[in-house]
Amino acid sequence: MCAIIGASLTGKKVMTATSGPGFSLKQEAIGFAVMTETPCVIVNVQRGGPSTGLPTSVSQGDVMQARWGTHGEHAIIALTASNNQDVFAMTVEAFNLSETFRTPVILLFDEVVAHTRERLIMPEPGEINVVERLKTSVKEGTDYHPYLPREDGRLPMSDFGGVHRYNVTGLMHDMWGFPSNNSKIIYGLTHQLVDKIQGHTKEITRTKEFFIDDVDCLLISYGSSARTALHVVENRRARGENLGLLELQTLWPFPVDAVRKRCASVNHIIVVEMNMGQIFHEVKKAVDDPDKVFLANQIDGSFITPTDVLNILRIIQGKGA
Amino acid sequence: MAVKDYIREKFFPHIWCAGCGHGTVMGSMIRAIENLGIKKNDIVVVSGIGCSSRICGYLDFHTLHTIHGRALAFATGVKLSRPELTLIVPMGDGDAFAIGGNHLIHAARRNIDITAIIMNNSIYGMTGGQSSPSTGYGDLATTAPYGNIDRSFDVVKLALGAGATFVARSTTYHVTSMIKILEKAITHKGFSVVEILSQCPTYFGRRNKFASAVDMLTHYKTHTTPIGSKKKEKNPDLIERGIFTQQEQPEYCAEYDKIIEKASQRKVTNGKV
16 A cells, blocks of 8 residues: 555556455555545455455445545545456546545455456557556745645646655645644635535535436345345336435545435335445435435345345335335 | 755755754765756755755756655655666665665665665654664663564675675764765665665763764764774674675666566467467
8 A cells, every 4th residue: 555655656557456454454545645635545355344345255345434534634545346246347437536636545355356256358458547656846946835735626746756755744734744733724625625525525526326217116226235236126126116316436525415316206215235234324324314215235245136125115105114 | 066065955955954864965966966966957855854855956857855764665666767877765763674675675686776775763753753674672762661682684685685786874973985986876876775874863862861963973984994804803883884785786777677578579370379
């Protein structure tokens, strides 16, 4: 984790990968990347936890750790995917977003998606959008302020080893990158770190929608759980029941507006995930009527099945457990 | 260039206490770099946490002030990505021997071309004088008010055991030889460990019967001796200073380049290499 931050500062695109406990170990350095606004991508394939937990069974227990794992006020971007093609697409997105917003981006996959072998169509070069690093146009000999945001909030970078020599620190810092405990500077930097991401939630939000018209009961899911949710939706649609699926590919910043809008006209919402309700509570916070949100989950290390979802659906439909 | 041309004057005054040895180390580092004629744009200084790590902000190089103990890991990323740059990692004893001990031995094992300068003041100075892994047996610290019962690391032996290809020790009293040693360490192609005994009069000295920084420097003068001197035979407690090893071994970035070369030459047929 530390090594990729060092490499990123020389102008390279960087990533690292881990599962479970390794994600805990990376948290301090993730905070350093947040504070120093160093682009990098971190893959965490979730398994059961806490601690050594359940190697290598499926879980989605690190959703909140991705958001708040490192200490202090900050914002972060976390993406997820439910199949190999989307893993590819979201990995490219992760690099693009990390360069655009100068932030660590977490790819929050899970064991089922990681161990699934399925067809992958590789796009040709040029077919997909690739964001390159924004570099400073300040010439040698002119003062370069590494932490002075442009009007649009973006910070052009200069590579280590290049013509501009500047300081990078995990301490609160001024526009020169030099440590500061001036309250105005701290206020400004804290807002910069949070606003540059929270203020662009709409731009960062990626979702997929299935059978989304005339929905009575909307399933919200992400990662491999969304495969189970989709199976249930397809199955029930065939029987004439009006189920739909909203698959979240951006978990953080949480797409509050997208979720609220999509949930406004439905009678019931079931969040399908493999934890005790980490996204369920976010959905309850987002919607106008939290009482219509239900949780279908699995936390025993096995993959969530359609039955786990149907059990909840039956209760909602008044058919008993 | 003059010494001040290597310093970011706008960030002065520095945070170090009166009598601290770290400024002497910084001055020596600058003089070594000046003597070697390395361009400022080609130097990256990576530090961790503690008094010593604040050296980063004051130096006019590419500077990276990181997290506690992990400076060598960050430096490894910079070096592997831009092997032509000169990497210098100033560390404290807490950074190098405690939380960063693992990074130190593995950087030594890999023989990556980085110079680690360990400013050993035998104490955690920034946080109020807690005992560190280099606080001597019986020494006093805020966390050892009745005397430290831990034995201290001998970082020279540690670095030699871990396979560092350049290992040296100096003190803030022996500035002229320190500069020469630093020049050799920075030029050395491989992992260099230079331990510099650096006084902390505020937190180590006060508690351990050193009336002033001058007393501590005098102690470095009287209690150290060049490697292999006769004095050491008579008084085994003297601390040796000088270059303990300097050897040519395959360097990590060069080895990595060979692997890339090898891998890119292998032919792929039917998805199998």
